[in-house]
Amino acid sequence: MKSLSLFGQKFTKTSGITELMQDLGEAVKNNDPETCMLGGGNPALIPAVMDTFRNEMQHIIDNKQFDKALGFYSSPQGENQFISALVDFLNKEYQWGITSKNVMLTNGSQNSFFYLFNMLAGEMEDGSTKKILFPLSPEYIGYRELGLSDNMIASQQPTIEHLDGKQFKYHIDFDKLTIGDDIAAISVSRPTNPTGNVVTNEELAKLDALAKAHDIPLIIDNAYGAPFPGAIYTDAELYWHDNIVLGMSLSKLGLPGLRTGIVIAKEEIIDVLSAMNGTLCLSPSNMGASLLTRLVTSKEIISLRDDVIRPYYEKRMTDALALAQSIFSDLPIHIHKPEGAFFLWLWFKGLPITSKALYQRLKARKVIVIPGEDFFIGMDEDWAHQYECIRVNYAAPEDQLKRGLTIIKEELLKEYNLI
Numbered sequence: 001m002k003s004l005s006l007f008g009q010k011f012t013k014t015s016g017i018t019e020l021m022q023d024l025g026e027a028v029k030n031n032d033p034e035t036c037m038l039g040g041g042n043p044a045l046i047p048a049v050m051d052t053f054r055n056e057m058q059h060i061i062d063n064k065q066f067d068k069a070l071g072f073y074s075s076p077q078g079e080n081q082f083i084s085a086l087v088d089f090l091n092k093e094y095q096w097g098i099t100s101k102n103v104m105l106t107n108g109s110q111n112s113f114f115y116l117f118n119m120l121a122g123e124m125e126d127g128s129t130k131k132i133l134f135p136l137s138p139e140y141i142g143y144r145e146l147g148l149s150d151n152m153i154a155s156q157q158p159t160i161e162h163l164d165g166k167q168f169k170y171h172i173d174f175d176k177l178t179i180g181d182d183i184a185a186i187s188v189s190r191p192t193n194p195t196g197n198v199v200t201n202e203e204l205a206k207l208d209a210l211a212k213a214h215d216i217p218l219i220i221d222n223a224y225g226a227p228f229p230g231a232i233y234t235d236a237e238l239y240w241h242d243n244i245v246l247g248m249s250l251s252k253l254g255l256p257g258l259r260t261g262i263v264i265a266k267e268e269i270i271d272v273l274s275a276m277n278g279t280l281c282l283s284p285s286n287m288g289a290s291l292l293t294r295l296v297t298s299k300e301i302i303s304l305r306d307d308v309i310r311p312y313y314e315k316r317m318t319d320a321l322a323l324a325q326s327i328f329s330d331l332p333i334h335i336h337k338p339e340g341a342f343f344l345w346l347w348f349k350g351l352p353i354t355s356k357a358l359y360q361r362l363k364a365r366k367v368i369v370i371p372g373e374d375f376f377i378g379m380d381e382d383w384a385h386q387y388e389c390i391r392v393n394y395a396a397p398e399d400q401l402k403r404g405l406t407i408i409k410e411e412l413l414k415e416y417n418l419i
């Protein structure tokens, strides 16, 4: 199209996230039983979780809540009963002392991060430009194209700690971390998509202190973390104060179709975000909020997390790790220590082709993974490591995971000339 604005043109370029969503869409549409869908960020359909949501939905249908949830716009800040329930819940669990003025809802945390990054960074009133700093890369692919201005993300290489059992862990390289005047905020996903890394309590405390010292917010994307869905298998403190912007989501709890994100921040930030909702979508969806209100008020969400969701993902993680360690035992592979979320991040040291080329080969064999290079946003192109990794979603059905990993091994054996 000839007459697209610069804004419109931005969306004509293929981005990692668009390509991923298209491949996922195709694979789901074709419903081919041979396809191993190890690519998306979809949570597992856990039967007991879906039963809980089905019952809750029935409860809403049987009550007047149905009319309210479907037949009314909420305020731009989001459905107020859910916000109040969440405020009480979080204050009891964490003693944060927040009020309803500290919480707002969006149509998914992807939506939240679009708002947040663009309200803080990009072109400033004085003509300067500011960036969002990712202190640890690789980071969530979905952030990549969110900036309305170019080059809105700054990032840096992590350090790599080698661990037993072919595992490794990325750490923030604090010695090299520089926060200049052009940095508008520090942002980190914890647990991290794609690696399953959980930035340690010490690292988070250092980031927190740096953000305060530079008078910029620390944004924590907690889509997989506590208090729900709680897909986190290591000791990780969750805290909030008014220099932290905490993003949460109902998606990884099993409700990606309901598009509900939550932001907890100081009032001035919540006001701007709510005004963005008002302008861009009038009000966020009510359905996820309505479905969760009773579960949050009664704290049943905690037993659902502790008795069902976390044990489910933790077992899938342990099994997937053991499977990958055994299938790839003869290959020069390292696996990021899976501490949270539901991904295995596989690093094939010295991989003779790029991870994108490997992705295409695997796609031809009906194995959908995500190539690693798109997760290294704003990274120095010379760093070979970024072309040597792929992300595998282990929330996929077990048979698909096993078949998929076996096919990945076959392709790697050819590449490394080991057959």
Ligand SMILES: Cc1ncc(COP(=O)(O)O)c(C=O)c1O
Pocket: 041, 107, 108, 109, 110, 111, 140, 142, 189, 192, 193, 221, 223, 248, 249, 250, 251, 256, 260, 261
């Ligand atoms: C780290 C992270 N943040 C945000 C999102 C966006 O999630 P949603 O918009 O479904 O809440 C995802 C989705 O995969 C994610 O992995």
